[in-house]
Amino acid sequence: xxxxxxxxxxxxxxxxxxxxxxxxxxxxxxxxxxxxxxxxxxxxxxxxxxxxxxxxxxxxxxxxxxxxxxxxxxxxxxxxxxxxxxxxxxxxxxxxxxxxxxxxxxxxxxxxxxxxxxxxxxxxxxxxxxxxxxxxxxxxxxxxxxxxxxxxxxxxxxxxxxxxxxxxxxxxxxxxxxxxxxxxxxxxxxxxxxxxxxxxxxxxxxxxxxxxxxxxxxxxxxxxxxxxxxxxxxxxxxxxxxxxxxxxxxxxxxxxxxxxxxxxxxxxxxxxxxxxxxxxxxxxxxxxxxx
Numbered sequence: 243x244x245x246x247x248x249x250x251x252x253x254x255x256x257x258x259x260x261x262x263x264x265x266x267x268x269x270x271x272x273x274x275x276x277x278x279x280x281x282x283x284x285x286x287x288x289x290x291x292x293x294x295x296x297x298x299x300x301x302x303x304x305x306x307x308x309x310x311x312x313x314x315x316x317x318x319x320x321x322x323x324x325x326x327x328x329x330x331x332x333x334x335x336x337x338x339x340x341x342x343x344x345x346x347x348x349x350x351x352x353x354x355x356x357x358x359x360x361x362x363x364x365x366x367x368x369x370x371x372x373x374x375x376x377x378x379x380x381x382x383x384x385x386x387x388x389x390x391x392x393x394x395x396x397x398x399x400x401x402x403x404x405x406x407x408x409x410x411x412x413x414x415x416x417x418x419x420x421x422x423x424x425x426x427x428x429x430x431x432x433x434x435x436x437x438x439x440x441x442x443x444x445x446x447x448x449x450x451x452x453x454x455x456x457x458x459x460x461x462x463x464x465x466x467x468x469x470x471x472x473x474x475x476x477x478x479x480x481x482x483x484x485x486x487x488x489x490x491x492x493x494x495x496x497x498x499x500x501x502x503x504x505x506x507x508x509x510x511x512x513x514x515x516x517x518x519x520x521x522x523x524x525x526x527x528x529x530x531x532x533x
Contacts, residue, residue, distance in 0.1 A: 265388040274350040274367040281364065284388045285344035291330055291354060292369060294513035295347050295383070296321055301514035302384050302392040310341045317515075330354060339363065345386070370512040371456060373439035377401070380514070396514060403517035404443065410531045411445035411524055418471035418497070418527065420446035424457065424510070426476065428465070432456045436512045444524040445531075446472060466490060473498045474526060475506070499526055 270280040289310040290296040296315035299308060305320060310327045325341060328334040330352030338346060339361050348354045349369030358365045366386065370379045377397045384393020422431050422441055431437040433448045435456035441448050449468040450458065466486040473481060473492040477500040481487050492498050501509070505522040508515045525532045 263390075265385050265390060269385065271366070271382065271386070274369055275355055277355070277367070279364065279366050281345060281366075281386060283344075285364075285386070287342060287344045288387065289327060289338055289341060289343040289346040290315060291327065291333065291346065291348045291352075293317070294370070294511040295368065297511060297513040297515065298380055298383055298396075299387065301396050302380070302387075302389040304383075304387045304389050304392075307387060309343060310338065335361070347383075371436065372434060373436040376436055376512045376516055400514065400517055404520055407517065407520050407524055408443055411443065411528060414445045414528055414531070417445050417447050419449050419468070419491075420472040420474060420527065421449050421465055421468065421470040421492070423473070423475040426480070428460055428462065428476075429457060430460050432458060436516075437509060440509070440516070440520050440523055441474075441527075443520055444527045446527045462486075471495070471497060472527065474523075475499075475501055501526075 265284065267284055268280050268282045270278055273279050286307060287309045288299065288304070288307040290299060290308060291312040293312065293315045296308065296311050297317055299305060300318050300321065305318070308321060308324055310325045311321055312329050313326050314329065315321055325337065327337045330349060333352070333354050335357055338358065343363060345364045345366055346354070346358055348365060348367050350367045351369070355365045355367060368379050368382060370376045377400070380397055381390070381393050384390040420441060422437070424431060430450050431441065431448070432450050432455050433439070433442060433452050438448055438456070449465070449470050450460065454460070462484065466489065469490050471491045473490070476498065478498040481493060481498045487493060502522065505519070508519045509523065
């Protein structure tokens with residue numbers, strides 16, 4: 243069973259290892275805002291306004307192209323020395339323009355595309371939200387910055403590392419029902435979001451149905467009725483103070499777990515540290531597999 247599983251994974255990922263030639267410019271793509279955007283030449287000066295994009299660019303060997311980053315980008319360490327340009331919702335337009343970027347990479351959220359485009363700057367919205375998009379948009383970034391071969395190698399490595407963890411969790415008999423909280427409102431994760439897929443791969447059964455969306459706001463009564471065996475992302479004291487939550491199986495068994503320092507950050511970033519995020523999550527769901 244395990245051998246067949248690994249073989250299937252490796253067959254899929256080896257298709258990505260074919261040699262890649264240098265990107266031919268100009269290159270045109272349709273970005274996440276549905277706009278056709280053209281890069282006339284290889285970008286030498288790039289600004290990233292998303293931590294996950296910053297990490298991906300560095301992981302594919304394009305860190306030296308970065309001339310500015312958003313306020314939250316902090317990995318790898320070398321990017322912390324770069325100029326900060328605000329965030330998606332509080333951008334410093336003047337600072338971005340002053341850095342004279344060849345391209346600014348944003349997400350479909352926020353309102354950066356219009357003012358920057360009006361200022362004559364090329365803007366591309368790329369922000370993976372599903373699990374598969376983490377890989378496909380890594381490859382797209384590789385094409386855009388002429389690092390396609392490196393992007394393919396990264397995707398191959400990520401999939402291999404994820405497969406090694408799945409070998410441990412795939413055939414676990416007891417997979418606990420789980421509720422993962424990303425915000426005390428409360429907001430959670432749907433099974434089709436990249437975080438939801440990681441939760442499933444970690445050997446848990448998400449109580450949130452796909453019909454609620456990828457990152458839904460959830461009625462607390464729904465969570466109590468679902469009676470999760472595992473609650474992640476919030477501490478036991480907070481959960482104990484919520485009406486009715488003390489009746490859940492997770493509270494009764496002491497399986498209410500806040501995330502270790504740093505894990506919440508990498509779990510929220512759809513980028514190259516996805517395998518590390520999965521490993522950290524799997525250790526919480528099935529600690530017995532990692533002793």
